[in-house]
Amino acid sequence: MDFTLDDTRVTLREVAADVFRDAPEAAWSTLVTPDMDVLSAMVVLTEAGRAATPLSGLALGVLPLARHGIEVPDGSRVTAALHEPSDPMTSRPRTTARGGVINGVKIGVPDAVGAYRILVPVTTDEGAAVALVDPASPGVTPNPAPTSTGNPEFSLHLVDVPYERTFDGLADLHRLALAGACATADGALAAVLELTRKHVATREQFGRPLATFQAVAQQIADVYISARTLHLATWSACWRLAEGLDAESDVDIAAHWVAEELLPAIRTCHHLHGGLGLDVTYPLHRYYSLAKDLVRSIGGARHRLEALCTSN
The missing domain is CATH 2.40.110.10 (Butyryl-CoA Dehydrogenase, subunit A, domain 2)
Incomplete structure (x- = not known):
């Protein structure tokens, strides 16, 4: 299955990254349109996660209304x-x-x-x-x-x-809300992994970069596996939603992975950062706060496990 973005969505991703970096307060008015399709919305939400800037109304409101042909004024939250x-x-x-x-x-x-x-x-x-x-x-x-x-x-x-x-759209609303949370989590964990990778590659202990220590390498490898699994599960679910296919199981799998793995992965990154991870002038704490809200917004780990077992 090829999740490669087309040229239009690649451009949207680049624009979204610029907006979230330079003018996050303008993200809604700049990036969100009432007729947005699923994949474009998930591209934007992934970049929102990378910037630790929640944009939940896109998946909670704009997408389900657009999919049911209900119009809202342009720019409305x-x-x-x-x-x-x-x-x-x-x-x-x-x-x-x-x-x-x-x-x-x-x-x-x-x-x-x-x-x-x-x-x-x-x-x-x-x-x-x-x-x-x-x-x-x-x-x-x-x-x-x-x-x-x-x-x-x-x-x-x-x-x-x-x-x-x-x-009549409650099941669709739930699927879109979960997919949106997963896309945001995908971007957030990717950003945390990159922060941590740079840190352990440049921070030295005993005259050696942290990344050369076996225990550090093993831990960041675990985070990499969590991040890649989340990415693939999320985009499998989003692609099926966009194509109008049965996406219930795929969405539940991705949401379960977020609920079970997102917070442990970020806690590992906190550990690898040492005291720097707790510095309010360093961005890591913003991702951890976002992750806690995301996990809570989808019902928590036990709820997602029960939903996954029920759907299968």
């Missing part, structure tokens, strides 16, 4: 409320949409305040669906929640909240 208390990425929402209003509680909603719309998984009389909600609607109460990165996240209490419409 959209997010999704995937989690309920004790039920991450729920497929059977306790939040209900009946009688024209929504009632329920959602947690872990990124960028909820100021978003143009929030995609809210709900249970209707016909089953599970996704409702489109204006966060400024009466009955929406956002409560700030802490994150490792410091990026805004909220719990939402929804009491008789009106909604614009519902659509």
Whole structure:
């Protein structure tokens, strides 16, 4: 399977890298368009991960709406409320949409305040669906929640909240959210590996570069294996999503790898950096914070293992 990017997406990757390096605050307005396809979005999210700059609304909002033909104004930020208390990425929402209003509680909603719309998984009389909600609607109460990165996240209490419409797309929303998290993690781990490779190649102990010590070489080799496996699993899932193929197992495998391997790999890189890895003027801590939020956003390791076993 060939995951080589075409010329258009190679150019997009280069532009995204420049934007995240020079003007990350302009990333959304510069890089995100309402009609973005899956592979282009994942290219952007990978570069967001390399820069430790989350852009979750791309996979949580823009992509699922575009795939279901729902238009949003250009430049508008959209997010999704995937989690309920004790039920991450729920497929059977306790939040209900009946009688024209929504009632329920959602947690872990990124960028909820100021978003143009929030995609809210709900249970209707016909089953599970996704409702489109204006966060400024009466009955929406956002409560700030802490994150490792410091990026805004909220719990939402929804009491008789009106909604614009519902659509049958919950499974697709989950797949895109997971793929987006995996693409971001792919970029983040690649950046951490490169930081660590440069460090152990130039840092000397006892008159020798750290990379020449067998234990160091073994540990960074393990990180390399984790990074390459994550990259291949992520792009296999993204390619199948883009082609309209059954991608459930591929997405679950990639997400499980993120949940199980991302944090241990970055902890190894922290160890290889020594005290430098904890220096706030050095970028490594930003990737570790992002990784903790990413793992939590997909439900954690146990949840991903259960989802993988269920899908297979």
